Amino acid sequence: MSLGDAGEAGFLPHTSHWGVFSARMRDGELEVRPHPGDPDPNGILENFPAALRHRARIARPMVRRGWLENGPGPDDRRGRDDYVPMAWPAVLDLLGSELMRVRDGFGPGAIFGGSYGWASAGRFHHAQSQIHRFLNTACGGYVKSVNSYSSGSSQVLVPHIIGEYEDLTKRNVSWEQIAEHSEIVIAFGGMALKNSMVAGGSVSKHVERGAMQRAAERGCEFVLVSPLRSDLPDEVRAQWVSCIPASDTALMMAIVHTLVTEGLHDRAFLDRYTVGWPVFERYLLGETDGQPKDAAWAAPLTGLPADEIVALARRLAGKRAVVVVSHSLQRAEHGEQPVWMGMVLAAALGQIGLPGGGYAYALGAIAYYGRRFNAVPVPTFSQGRNGVCDYIPVARISDMLLHPGTPYRYNGQTRTYPAIKLVYWAGGNPFHHHQDLNRLRKAFARLDTLVVHELAWTATARHADIVLPCTMTLEREDIGASSNDPLLLPMRPVVPPYGEARDDYAIFADLAERLGAREAFTEGRSVRQWLEHLYEPTRAALAARGLPAPRFAEFWESEGYELPQQPDDGGRLRAFRQDPERNPLATPSGKLEIFSETIAGFGEADCPGHPAWLGPVHVPDEAAPYVLVANQPRTRLHSQLDFGGHSGASKHRGREVARMHPDDAAARGIREGDIVRLFNERGACLAGVALTDGIRRGVIQLPTGAWYDPADPEEDKPLCVHGNPNVLTRDIGTSALAQGCTGQLTTVQVERFDGNLPPIQAYDPPALA
Numbered sequence: 001m002s003l004g005d006a007g008e009a010g011f012l013p014h015t016s017h018w019g020v021f022s023a024r025m026r027d028g029e030l031e032v033r034p035h036p037g038d039p040d041p042n043g044i045l046e047n048f049p050a051a052l053r054h055r056a057r058i059a060r061p062m063v064r065r066g067w068l069e070n071g072p073g074p075d076d077r078r079g080r081d082d083y084v085p086m087a088w089p090a091v092l093d094l095l096g097s098e099l100m101r102v103r104d105g106f107g108p109g110a111i112f113g114g115s116y117g118w119a120s121a122g123r124f125h126h127a128q129s130q131i132h133r134f135l136n137t138a139c140g141g142y143v144k145s146v147n148s149y150s151s152g153s154s155q156v157l158v159p160h161i162i163g164e165y166e167d168l169t170k171r172n173v174s175w176e177q178i179a180e181h182s183e184i185v186i187a188f189g190g191m192a193l194k195n196s197m198v199a200g201g202s203v204s205k206h207v208e209r210g211a212m213q214r215a216a217e218r219g220c221e222f223v224l225v226s227p228l229r230s231d232l233p234d235e236v237r238a239q240w241v242s243c244i245p246a247s248d249t250a251l252m253m254a255i256v257h258t259l260v261t262e263g264l265h266d267r268a269f270l271d272r273y274t275v276g277w278p279v280f281e282r283y284l285l286g287e288t289d290g291q292p293k294d295a296a297w298a299a300p301l302t303g304l305p306a307d308e309i310v311a312l313a314r315r316l317a318g319k320r321a322v323v324v325v326s327h328s329l330q331r332a333e334h335g336e337q338p339v340w341m342g343m344v345l346a347a348a349l350g351q352i353g354l355p356g357g358g359y360a361y362a363l364g365a366i367a368y369y370g371r372r373f374n375a376v377p378v379p380t381f382s383q384g385r386n387g388v389c390d391y392i393p394v395a396r397i398s399d400m401l402l403h404p405g406t407p408y409r410y411n412g413q414t415r416t417y418p419a420i421k422l423v424y425w426a427g428g429n430p431f432h433h434h435q436d437l438n439r440l441r442k443a444f445a446r447l448d449t450l451v452v453h454e455l456a457w458t459a460t461a462r463h464a465d466i467v468l469p470c471t472m473t474l475e476r477e478d479i480g481a482s483s484n485d486p487l488l489l490p491m492r493p494v495v496p497p498y499g500e501a502r503d504d505y506a507i508f509a510d511l512a513e514r515l516g517a518r519e520a521f522t523e524g525r526s527v528r529q530w531l532e533h534l535y536e537p538t539r540a541a542l543a544a545r546g547l548p549a550p551r552f553a554e555f556w557e558s559e560g561y562e563l564p565q566q567p568d569d570g571g572r573l574r575a576f577r578q579d580p581e582r583n584p585l586a587t588p589s590g591k592l593e594i595f596s597e598t599i600a601g602f603g604e605a606d607c608p609g610h611p612a613w614l615g616p617v618h619v620p621d622e623a624a625p626y627v628l629v630a631n632q633p634r635t636r637l638h639s640q641l642d643f644g645g646h647s648g649a650s651k652h653r654g655r656e657v658a659r660m661h662p663d664d665a666a667a668r669g670i671r672e673g674d675i676v677r678l679f680n681e682r683g684a685c686l687a688g689v690a691l692t693d694g695i696r697r698g699v700i701q702l703p704t705g706a707w708y709d710p711a712d713p714e715e716d717k718p719l720c721v722h723g724n725p726n727v728l729t730r731d732i733g734t735s736a737l738a739q740g741c742t743g744q745l746t747t748v749q750v751e752r753f754d755g756n757l758p759p760i761q762a763y764d765p766p767a768l769a
């Protein structure tokens with residue numbers, strides 16, 4: 001452990017979800033440079049300089065004119081109204097009274113504070129913790145959201161069939177094991193480096209490229225199952241199996257069918273470590289429904305030749321094989337099935353719990369996975385106690401607002417959507433993350449009040465009644481850390497706040513005062529006192545281990561230091577393999593559940609008791625003949641700093657770029673560099689076009705994150721001129737089991753856009769009244 005060298009020439013250490021870096025201001029320009037220890041820095045850092053003082057930043061508190069004139073209440077002018085600037089004390093008085101009106105008149109159960117979103121790195125100014133603590137201490141609580149847009153279906157499924165989610169995702173097959181032990185990696189949805197360059201909180205070393213390179217050099221084979229060739233790095237020379245999107249479950253079944261009929265499956269493993277194989281095997285062989293799930297059956301469903309599937313199965317057998325399933329596969333209708341079937345495939349191969357083998361669900365989807373945990377706790381800001389127990393699965397927000405009082409199924413329960421009057425958001429962008437944005441606009445129109453803290457004029461901020469400008473990470477002090485990245489870092493402010501922007505903490509502290517809860521919220525601490533307070537448990541844990549434990553003042557002046565880490569021991573699944581009786585999994589049976597009595601007992605048609613092929617979903621038809629893959633963007637994190645230089649440079653004539661196969665383009669008279677209109681029954685958007693043979697025919701890819709930019713917000717389904725795919729995606733849960741987000745896939749039509757190109761207005765602040 002070392003405190004590192006003192007910063008050079010004014011560069012101050014800082015961190016972001018896309019990597020650790022340092023920054024300084026020079027001649028009015030921001031300079032950023034990656035952490036010196038990072039072998040593979042993330043280009044997304046380059047979004048900071050142009051974003052810092054961009055016109056898209058919010059300079060002053062604002063109140064929507066219609067809300068100010070008419071008071072709280074449903075209003076479809078949200079998203080097309082103008083704004084009235086207001087001084088901080090006045091706007092906080094106004095908001096304080098509105099919160100009291102709702103809290104005292106309807107109860108805290110009428111406040112939705114789920115506030116999903118990634119906000120910024122930093123353990124204290126973590127916007128979700130701040131808003132939840134505020135609502136808990138000052139409002140008596142709030143209706144929350146559970147699970148994430150990332151893994152909404154796997155998070156619900158995995159505890160039933162494998163056990164604790166983190167035992168599968170975070171304490172399992174590591175990058176070190178891949179580099180050293182794996183003989184074959186089959187990655188459904190790939191492990192795109194663009195994705196693993198990001199992690200919530202902090203990442204000081206991007207190790208994924210190096211680990212995959214080392215594995216490939218050692219002779220490890222890679223198989224990429226994905227509609228996009230770029231989902232594994234070129235360096236690993238993967239076999240590219242380009243299946244029809246959402247057909248992976250059928251492919252996995254046919255692989256397992258081949259293993260079984262050729263006697264290549266690990267019977268001993270299935271007997272000892274799983275329950276329910278006999279039931280599933282009868283289904284697989286067609287004994288229950290007359291349809292063997294063999295390669296010939298899967299061929300038309302997956303778009304792959306049957307002999308290729310058979311060869312793939314033989315290639316996997318008898319090797320130290322690891323099955324990877326990316327989050328993307330479960331962000332689609334029936335998304336539970338490929339996650340469950342991936343476990344069954346890995347179990348049939350018998351490698352679960354061995355170094356570099358088994359089931360590495362979500363490895364490479366994000367830099368959380370495949371790493372070691374720290375041996376000491378990192379600073380954590382307490383959210384307090386929520387007095388409301390009601391919640392929704394996170395992606396059901398529009399359903400909740402449009403259908404209060406309506407029952408819905410979730411994880412074996414019948415629940416009822418609450419009646420929400422006020423939504424408070426800090427640190428997320430529903431106009432980025434949610435599906436069917438035209439429906440979301442209608443849902444937000446139902447509210448009495450929408451409050452948003454933002455650093456920039458996102459579409460969410462433009463729909464809010466009260467918009468409070470918050471600081472950007474570079475404008476405040478914090479501690480950077482993450483439970484499985486070793487670097488603990490003082491984040492020092494590089495520039496003063498923009499305009500009148502304030503920290504979320506300062507805003508909430510002053511609001512809490514108006515609700516009589518300042519002391520409960522702040523505990524009397526300044527920001528610096530909080531940082532010192534949050535740092536102390538880490539320091540004490542270091543001291544208890546007899547390790548150097550610098551005092552806060554020393555830490556604060558340093559470049560950060562590395563925390564001790566736990567061994568890479570394969571976690572619970574390794575222990576389970578070694579002794580399943582003494583180390584059972586946290587499932588009802590203590591084993592891997594190929595058949596789950598619990599899930600079968602829920603009786604959901606769209607998620608039966610074992611993995612099943614429930615028929616194709618996201619199927620193209622005449623009106624929408626292409627499958628759209630709306631995946632994560634390479635040049636930014638979601639919608640964050642879309643107005644930055646790196647994000648802007650990847651666009652074409654200011655629009656997000658869609659990728660399609662040259663044959664598909666030719667058939668529609670589309671050429672490289674054209675602007676196209678993508679559309680379906682839900683909406684339409686414009687995008688630039690790039691042609692590539694690295695995409696499966698019939699598939700179009702348009703990443704998420706270009707800010708929603710309606711040409712004419714007065715329309716019911718306005719054209720988004722900028723290329724936000726969520727005007728096209730469908731707002732429906734993965735299944736009645738998990739109700740997860742299904743935004744990854746939808747179907748669309750495409751045509752060349754020859755009209756006058758509407759200007760991009762997404763970054764222009766709204767009109768002032």
Ligand SMILES: Nc1nc2c(c(=O)[nH]1)N[C@H]1C(S)=C(S)[C@@H](COP(=O)(O)OP(=O)(O)OC[C@H]3O[C@@H](n4cnc5c(=O)[nH]c(N)nc54)[C@H](O)[C@@H]3O)O[C@H]1N2
Nearest residue numbers: 117118119120149150427428429433453630638639640743
């Ligand atoms: N179609 C489709 N949709 C998807 C996905 C997909 O694959 N396809 N992926 C989904 C996934 S996995 C996710 S995780 C979501 C991500 O969805 P979000 O997490 O909502 O997206 P972000 O753009 O990261 O939004 C964070 C917002 O917080 C703001 N912010 C940053 N720092 C602060 C701060 O300190 N305080 C406050 N108050 N605000 C701050 C940023 O300006 C930004 O607007 O999107 C989901 N949506």
Ligand SMILES: Nc1nc2c(c(=O)[nH]1)N[C@H]1C(S)=C(S)[C@@H](COP(=O)(O)OP(=O)(O)OC[C@H]3O[C@@H](n4cnc5c(=O)[nH]c(N)nc54)[C@H](O)[C@@H]3O)O[C@H]1N2
Nearest residue numbers: 150189195225226228245246326327328365631632637638
């Ligand atoms: N640069 C960058 N990195 C990110 C993020 C970001 O916004 N920007 N977001 C982060 C977050 S919050 C998360 S949750 C993760 C998300 O991690 P993922 O959900 O895994 O990431 P995606 O890029 O959406 O999808 C990965 C790939 O899956 C493939 N795919 C889509 N559908 C199918 C299918 O049906 N079958 C198969 N076999 N493949 C399919 C697509 O080609 C896509 O490129 O990424 C994280 N990393």
Ligand SMILES: [Mo]
Nearest residue numbers: 148149150151
């Ligand atoms: Mo995510």
